[in-house]
Amino acid sequence: MKPTCIIRFEILYNAQKAYTYIFFGLLVYQGFWLSMGANNLVANNNVLLNAPATNYQNLACMGMLLFAVTAIICAGALARDLESGAAHILYPAIIHEKRYFCGKYIGALLVNLAVVLGYPLGILLFPFWGTGAPDQFGPAPLGQLVHGFFLLTVPNLVFLVSFSVFLVVMFRKAAAAYLGVLLILVCFLVAVSVREESSLVLIVKLLDPFGYCAVKHITDKMDILELNTAYLPVTTALLWNRIIWGFVSMFLFGISFWKFKFKHFVAQTSKKPRRQKESVGPPREKPFQKNSGNGLPVPEYGPRVCLVKSAGFAWLEMKSLFRSPIFSFILGTLFLMFLGYNFLWTSAQYLTTSHLPLTSVMTYARIPMMIVIALMLLILSGELLFKDRSSGVWRLTDAMPTPSWVFILSRWLAMGIVAFCIASLIFAAGLVSQPAMGFTDIEWGLYIRDLYGSRFGWLTALQIIMLAFFCGALFNSRLKGHIFSIGIFLFIAMSVDHKLIEQLRFAFPFVPGVFGPEKYNYSEMNGYGVLDAGLFWYAGAWTALAALFFVLTLLLWNRGVDRSLKERWQVVKRRLGEPCGKGLTTAMILCLFLFGCFQYGIHDNLVRKAGYQTDAQKEAADAAYEKKYARYRETPWPKITDLDLNLNLFPGKRQANYTARLVLQNKTDRPMEILHLDWDQKLTVAELYCDGHSLEKLESDAEFRHAIYLLKPALAPGKAMKLNIKATLAHKGFHQSDFQGDLTYNGSVLGTDFLPFFGYDRSRELAENKERLHQGLDLLDSRMDRMHNLFSRANRFKSARSDSLTWNMVISTDADQTVVAPGEKVNTWQEKGRNYARFRSEHPGSMDFKIISARLATRAFDCQGVSCRLSHDPRHTYNLQVYEDAVQKAISWLSGELGPYPYSVARVVEKPFYDEDFISFANVTAVSEAHGWTADIQKDEDGQYIYMTMARALARQWILVSLKASDVQGAELLTQSIAQYYAFRFLHVIFGHEQTKQWLDKAYNDYEKDRAKEAIEEKPLLFVDRAAYLSREKGGLALYALSRRIGPKIFDQWLSRWIAHARQKETFFTSADFYNDLINFVPNDLHPFVREWFERRIQYRLSLDNAQIKEGKLTLTIFAAKMESKGEKGTMEKSFSAPLGVGLADESGNVLNIGQIMIRPEQNSYTLDCRLSSATVILDPDYWYLIESRKKCSKKL
């Protein structure tokens, strides 16, 4: 028999099956679906919706459906022989078993290939699905698609096929292939999750079986032109990935080829297995006793008996499951994975620093593993439900007097126990990991809530099991049940993940806090916060739906021989007429009623009370606001110069009320008679009146929360008036995708939006061009106005309502909480079971402060005459000593650089991780709980992170009190870049240059990574427009590089003088003011260098290809390219204008500069005098350039 016959048979067999075409259709759909999802993640409207780079990513990641399809087809090719029993007839007739195997393998591969073609077809057809405007699509990137298909998808498919076939050969069961592919999926997901944060990036890129991480790494750094047009460059990492996994595929094929023997293959599953030695005891010819002699057992059939039976059967099922080596293997693997996750991965995967093994970190393991656990439960549930039918036991049991519900219930219970075991594995892994890592603050309650509750805990698992049962019963087929239950779950999960389904009430069985709002949603300070408020309703709805699934399973379950759909419908109708059918009907109605009630509850709380909007609705609303009110964009408003506030916070109720008296001053040269008021959703103004002026409401727009008042008499230029406000703040209902951290149970960070905004609120404008295009708004070329815009230039950056204000605030909060607010804390007292504090401004400040209320403990210490207060969650005492040291050293060093600390008290306060990670205002620095408070600082870099961030935050306080930046492009160069520069300098002083280099590298990497996500266009540093990756990462680097060139001391002196000089001035500053002074200060020979950093977007691609030393001459072979970004036009190569430093690092890491060379483009050799013979050559040791990969710039001699 020739293999071609087998191949032909395999192809024809699959060609005749309907599921082959269904799979093909599903993959076409997946191609479309993933393209749409991937595009939702790209913010920049200039990136085409069918950009080749997106296609490359999709082709590499394969998609879960493709995994499943491959496993099913491959497993079917060989396991079909065994399951159908055909092996016993077929194999004896075939002479060449190896040829047979090859035929089967190639047949499966070809069938897979044909089906998988649907995937690129779906990607190719994406522009024709009606998603996006025609001009958002480029020409079909056929070349790139073919390139990607053969570079990524085909090798990946070969690997999947080889692996599936290998497993079927080894275990002789189709289920082995399913579970094996599931395992690969787990590895893939782990690789994808750790990709961004892991320090072993290369290892991750190599170990990812599909090359997705390597591809993503390449595309992440592409500019828009490359994203839209380029073929994927095959980097070394990608090439090695392909080679390694190509070899793995060949190895798996080789082993399968070698192991596949008919005799071996049919041995275990044969109907006639190893002969059991039959008992040959003496025949017992005694008459047959109708009972055992102990009295006739009397059968019992009541409901109670049935329930007991269900429990007993469940136990039997469990025993049976645990005896399965595959099941034990899966549980063992899961346990090891959870352990590995806890020890190796968790600490770094979502937080900036390594993290202590907190309980929330341990329980989080279930979230990234969610898909895998769910798929496992779905598959096992389907298998267990159909266990009797697959094994043929139904022919016995269905003729017995036990109702079907007993079996179904027993299997559900058994699966419940399985799910419980899986949850307990996470529990056990956590309990092993925490003490092993020296951590004993175990939160038992959190373990139980997370692992056994409704937030993808055990209760969710029970709901998922019911979905599997329902699908199985509905289709009366194990395979169809698997396909539909897995399909439904994956469809929902992918849709939620890609925000194609936004409202979780439509996404069984998801609840708030699983997928989003953030990757990690548990706050150590605030728990799940408002996400917990709606949990009951969501969990209730899904439980009711799951119960409905269960009832439907009971109703639809087919007892006896397989029936046609029509026959089954007849049975259902008949069953509904029976007494038990009436019970089922009642139960269904009850479930539906409860489901409806819970859904109504969600709608009422979420949509009606909390005003939830989907992204599209929000986008449309913001666009409508802009369209309606943008004409008032440059209508001036009076500026707040003083605030007298009496605020009462009720965090437990997420409410507050206040009375405020604002002093408003007309700083324009025209009288103001129109006052625009814009207010936040949580704000309800009860009273609003002016002393000496009347306010007449001309227009009130509740939809857009905007009102226009007529001020009589008009406020004259230069004059001030007092505005009194009495208002309440409240978050109503609950939310699913917003932490509402401004008023929450513990750790409220209330911004100044508790006051109405005067004028048109630009922060409500759509900031991404993709959205603006969609809404028919003009595209932005910047998120901020240009410097010549006089209106914006007259406003203070991040403080549009006030140029400078003083305040006096009395704030109260719940008895167990403490308030932190800007300024001097004058006094505190308790009244009526509430804590009160009065705060007063020490200096006039900007109006971007926060009021924080939380359960806090405070550590007090002094530093250079400044009182320092570290307010933290009472449990988070792990790193207080480091914080104290960091604050002391930072204040001490910054005082030397910038003069005495501008406030009498410096406060550092811990806040929940919501919104910004670091907030500096007046004398307060709020630091997210995820950034140091619970960090594991055993590694130097983790401790240094605390020092760096503290120095940056404190430096900002010095800078903000001195510099008033205009609300125009470049403002963040003043407010962020300089602070970051001081942070680098501080690190340098405290830890040395070598340690600082790591942070410079990190800053560069972050800059590159975030630059690729730029929603509009990267600006030169001088014109930075609310882009932290520019202002902080590139800006800090630029100033640091400059200071290294000029000499740190000289530069620091100039900078501190400049800041001190700025403090003397009342006017607002722009980056141009700073830059002009900088240019004047910098020697002429450095002007090109400065211009490259600040005015242009230059990057260097350097690699030190060879370095040799001979007779005191160091010969270097360097590849060099200098690229200037021209926005949409891509990059242009430029000639080098400044020399490049060359250094030699000795074994202890000390770097000695040995000279400078004038670099030429392309690969060239250069010679330098050098006396050392063994060292490491380093290009640009002083970090003067934005070099793409510093790893390529060093070589050991």
Place this chain on the structure above:
Amino acid sequence: MQLIIKNLSKTYPNGVQALKDVNLTIDKGMFGLLGQNGAGKSSLMRTLATLQDVDQGKIFLGGADVIKNPEKIRRTLGYLPQEFGVYDTVSAEEMLDYIAQIKGLVNKSERKARVAYLLNRVNLYNVRKKRLKTYSGGMKQRFGIAQALIADPELIIVDEPTAGLDPEERNRFYNILSELGEDAIVILSTHIVEDVTSLCSDMAIIGSGRVLVHTQPAKIVNAVKGKIWTKEIDRKDLDMCKEKLPVIATHINQGRMRIHVFGNTAPDAAFEPGTANMEDAYFAVISGNADLRELSPVVPEGL
């Protein structure tokens, strides 16, 4: 206790009419059901075992309507289907205990004793702890027999029960069935004609979904007595003989072919009168040469 099957018909979705107006009244004792492959025996068995619906007709067990209330028959039924499966990873003892529970045996000690007794009876006691996946076909069949008898059934349906059993085990099983037949209705569906003759007090032959005859085995044999003629022929003449004569069976004896012909008189002088037996009667009936429907009892009215 009496099992009455009345006007039972069943057509499968593919158009095959498996049962056509089947009428049977079965009393306590061994009842044999003979028929060719595809005659409808298993369909009838499955229907009686409540595994399959009928298009029309009724089944009564002890006066109770089985179709309306399948639970009634399930509680008294011991069913051994032609093919069945077991859970591979559990032992015979555990599986039988499981089935005993499904049958409603709640008391653990009683159940245990019953399981042990039955495993002993089917000669599996020594291997009761072994997982069922290690069992041979014969052992599995014996396990099937044990499960059918677990709950003191009043109606026992066994479909090809001795397939895979060696002669010794087969005899042992038939002995058990005979004993059970004293107090219960035992329906034995088989191809082995001799088994029905020797074991059953009542029987039916079924063909193309119809009951061709239903009476005592002896009456069937008597009905064909004197109508069987045999003759030795050359193999090459078989087709010609079949064309001309009502050949009901062929036998090879020591390499020589002997045909059995049904008729009131010998077709020619070369034919010898044959000794009528159940096999000839069966072949005569299913080949349509002998119409013995008048031997069947009249279907009771009014149920």
